[in-house]
Amino acid sequence: NQYGIKEAIDSLGLSPAELGSSTGSTWIKSTGSEISSHSPADGLLIGKVQASDEKTYLQIRETAQTAFKAWRQVPAPKRGDVVRQLGDALREKKEALGKLVSYEMGKSYQEGLGEVQEMIDICDFAVGLSRQLYGLTMHSERPGHRMYEQYHPLGIVGIISAFNFPVAVWAWNTALAWVCGDVAIWKPSEKTPLTAIACQKITAKVFAENDVPEGVSNLVIGDAQIGQLLSADSHVPLVSATGSTRMGKAVGETVGKRLGRALLELGGNNAIIITPNADLDMSLIGAVFGAVGTCGQRCTSTRRLIIHEDIFDEVASKLKSAYAQLKIGNPLDEKNHVGPLIDTLAVDMYEQSIAKAKAEGAKMIVDGEVLTGDDYASGCYVKPAIFEVKNDYEIVQHETFAPILYLIRYKDLDEAIAIQNDVPQGLSSAIMTRDMRESEQFLSYAGSDCGIANVNIGTSGAEIGGAFGGEKETGGGRESGSDAWKVYMRRQTNTINYTNNLPLAQGIKFEF
Ligand code: NAD
Numbered sequence: 001n002q003y004g005i006k007e008a009i010d011s012l013g014l015s016p017a018e019l020g021s022s023t024g025s026t027w028i029k030s031t032g033s034e035i036s037s038h039s040p041a042d043g044l045l046i047g048k049v050q051a052s053d054e055k056t057y058l059q060i061r062e063t064a065q066t067a068f069k070a071w072r073q074v075p076a077p078k079r080g081d082v083v084r085q086l087g088d089a090l091r092e093k094k095e096a097l098g099k100l101v102s103y104e105m106g107k108s109y110q111e112g113l114g115e116v117q118e119m120i121d122i123c124d125f126a127v128g129l130s131r132q133l134y135g136l137t138m139h140s141e142r143p144g145h146r147m148y149e150q151y152h153p154l155g156i157v158g159i160i161s162a163f164n165f166p167v168a169v170w171a172w173n174t175a176l177a178w179v180c181g182d183v184a185i186w187k188p189s190e191k192t193p194l195t196a197i198a199c200q201k202i203t204a205k206v207f208a209e210n211d212v213p214e215g216v217s218n219l220v221i222g223d224a225q226i227g228q229l230l231s232a233d234s235h236v237p238l239v240s241a242t243g244s245t246r247m248g249k250a251v252g253e254t255v256g257k258r259l260g261r262a263l264l265e266l267g268g269n270n271a272i273i274i275t276p277n278a279d280l281d282m283s284l285i286g287a288v289f290g291a292v293g294t295c296g297q298r299c300t301s302t303r304r305l306i307i308h309e310d311i312f313d314e315v316a317s318k319l320k321s322a323y324a325q326l327k328i329g330n331p332l333d334e335k336n337h338v339g340p341l342i343d344t345l346a347v348d349m350y351e352q353s354i355a356k357a358k359a360e361g362a363k364m365i366v367d368g369e370v371l372t373g374d375d376y377a378s379g380c381y382v383k384p385a386i387f388e389v390k391n392d393y394e395i396v397q398h399e400t401f402a403p404i405l406y407l408i409r410y411k412d413l414d415e416a417i418a419i420q421n422d423v424p425q426g427l428s429s430a431i432m433t434r435d436m437r438e439s440e441q442f443l444s445y446a447g448s449d450c451g452i453a454n455v456n457i458g459t460s461g462a463e464i465g466g467a468f469g470g471e472k473e474t475g476g477g478r479e480s481g482s483d484a485w486k487v488y489m490r491r492q493t494n495t496i497n498y499t500n501n502l503p504l505a506q507g508i509k510f511e512f
Contacts, residue, residue: 003109003332008099012198014047020193020221021052023063024214025204030056032222037194040106040340041330043378049193052220057229060218064156064183065235067215072153072181080130080179086206087123090116090171093202097167097195099332104192105166106340106380107294108331119171121464122480126175129485133180141506144499151489153181158230160241160251163342164297164401166192167199169242169265172464172480174203178216180488182238185218187230189243191342193221227251234258238488241265242299245399245425245473252475263487264475265468267399268427270450270459271304273416273442276311278432279456280318286432286458287405288322292338292384293460296403297346299474300428300452300460303399304391304406306416312409316365319386319405323366326384329375340380341402350382350402356395357404362387365407391419399425413438421449427470428452428459451478 001007019027020035032051039046052060071079090097094116102112135149157177161169166189174184188196200219207217220226224247231239231254240263241251248266255262272290274283290302307315331339341347347370354368368385375381384403389396391408410416420429429450431442439455441447451470452462462468467482469475478484504510 003099003103003330005099005103008096009046011096012093012100013201014194014198017048018050018194018197020049020197020219021056021060022200022204022219023060024212024217025208026214028056028059032056035190035193035221037104037192038378039103040342040378040380041103041332046104047194049197049221051190051222052226054229057220057226060185060215060220061156061233061235063215064185064218067213068153068155068183070213071183071216074181076130076133076179076181079181080127082206082210082212083123083130083175083178084127085210086175086203087120087127089202089206090120090123094120097198097202100198101167101195102331104194105163106331106342107297108336108339109334111294115165115168118168118464122171122175125464125481126179129176130179133485133489140495142497142503144497144501146496146498147494149491149493151180151486151491154488154490155182155237156235157182157184157488158233158236158239159184159186160227160230160239160243160247161186161188162243163189163191164294164299165242166195170196170199172468173240174217176479176485177488180485182488183216183218185220185230185236187220187222187226190221190223196221224250228254231255232258234260237261238263240477240479245475248475261487263477263479265299265477265479266473266475267425268299268301268470268474269303269397269399269423269425270300270428271306271420272302272430272432272458273306273420274308274311274315275413275416275431275433275435275438276308277435277438279434280311280315282456283315283432284318284322286430287319290458290460291405292326292403295339295341295382296384297342297401298460300462302405302459304396304408306408306410306419308416309409309411312407316386316388316407320366323384323386328371328381328383338384338403340378341382342380344379346401347380347382349400350404353395353400353402353404354385357387357389357393357406360389360393360395362389362393362406368404391422397423413441417442417447424473425470426450426472427474428454428462430454430457430459432456
């Protein structure tokens with residue numbers, strides 16, 4: 001407990017064994033299997049959680065349906081005020097929740113705090129939004145008519161989230177969904193159930209203080225099976241799913257079969273183009289943080305560096321010496337730069353990907369290694385690796401969720417942009433340059449094909465104010481800021497005739 005984990009867990013009101021199904025303040029016992037949550041930091045058992053079963057899921061969904069009828073009647077700014085109070089409660093619990101995120105997921109404590117800060121920021125954003133759910137008005141082609149559009153609450157929003165952002169993705173979705181008048185059923189990753197339970201407890205207290213009914217914030221713990229139950233449920237008009245492309249294809253198909261709405265936030269294969277006009281010091285910081293931050297387990301992690309041939313050797317050698325200085329170890333120790341992977345399965349994937357890259361002809365710049373010894377007892381610690389590759393290697397076309405960075409040479413910017421775009425994924429991208437013509441070409445219609453394109457900052461991370469998401473196999477969804485809220489609402493066009501006649505549109509005559 002040298003890092004204060006026990007205090008954090010106590011202050012979040014968690015006990016070693018938790019029920020994982022909840023409609024708010026009510027926790028429901030079910031017959032689902034037991035999930036044990038171990039920390040990748042030290043391999044120790046943090047707590048046990050009971051998964052939901054189908055019967056419990058249906059009971060929760062029915063409570064959510066009833067709650068929706070009440071919640072949609074609460075004026076949006078009042079719903080916003082409840083979300084404001086949730087933001088305040090998160091401010092109070094920021095250190096404790098950030099620590100638990102770090103311990104259960106394995107990202108650094110600083111990144112854990114950053115993740116909770118994102119939750120607070122999206123609550124603030126949603127409070128303002130609650131007075132700005134604007135529709136347009138338009139001029140009718142018929143005299144004495146008025147037209148406008150409005151946005152109504154949609155219903156139940158299903159949220160399936162990944163292990164790597166165990167709490168922020170939930171907040172990105174719920175803060176908007178709740179001000180939009182929706183209710184939420186959250187199925188978090190089975191790898192990080194305790195952080196989810198902590199969020200539900202924080203929310204339940206705020207909701208109870210505001211007489212928000214049970215069923216507005218719901219939690220179901222479980223694996224892909226519960227995720228499929230939620231996806232197949234025709235009473236859930238929107239499923240927002242964050243995770244691998246494999247999962248997105250399965251969820252997209254299930255939701256698509258019933259013609260529901262799916263918001264998919266899937267894998268990335270993000271690249272930074274470093275041109276001869278780049279500030280190399282800045283490029284290096286962006287590239288190294290992007291590649292090794294969160295141990296390469298961000299959807300926006302930098303996977304590929306596309307480097308001009310004239311500066312390739314210099315960049316490669318600077319990267320090599322930067323990697324030699326990286327400190328790998330317990331994520332709660334602020335001296336360390338790199339923490340563990342989520343579990344030993346992820347370590348296997350890391351090793352297999354390196355072996356595959358080498359077999360395809362990758363040139364080693366910094367070799368990978370699984371670390372052993374007392375400090376690495378969980379078996380989840382690996383050394384960040386760098387290889388020179390060709391973009392068309394099969395392994396380079398895949399997202400490996402680990403700190404493996406691929407370097408690729410280019411001759412001219414057209415080629416660099418073509419390489420950047422020539423992968424199945426389309427999440428985040430960046431160019432490092434001080435040449436305005438290069439950056440504008442990169443941002444133009446003929447430039448990056450990603451949902452996020454940056455200039456002189458890396459690929460990793462994003463501010464909540466912008467719409468977040470990507471194209472192609474990243475799934476096409478947008479959440480968080482800008483007008484992403486519209487997907488959480490039901491859009492309606494209204495025409496009102498205030499005359500004594502009924503003129504038809506397009507001048508059509510219909511007389512009898
Ligand atoms: P994962 O796909 O294994 O699991 C994600 C979630 O989906 C979990 O809750 C899991 O239980 C559920 N799930 C898995 N298969 C399912 C199925 N067939 N039906 C219904 N639910 C199912 O992903 P992970 O390992 O937890 O997370 C890493 C992945 O998430 C990476 O690919 C990463 O790029 C991606 N990710 C994307 C974003 C984004 O915003 N684009 C953000 C974070 C993570």
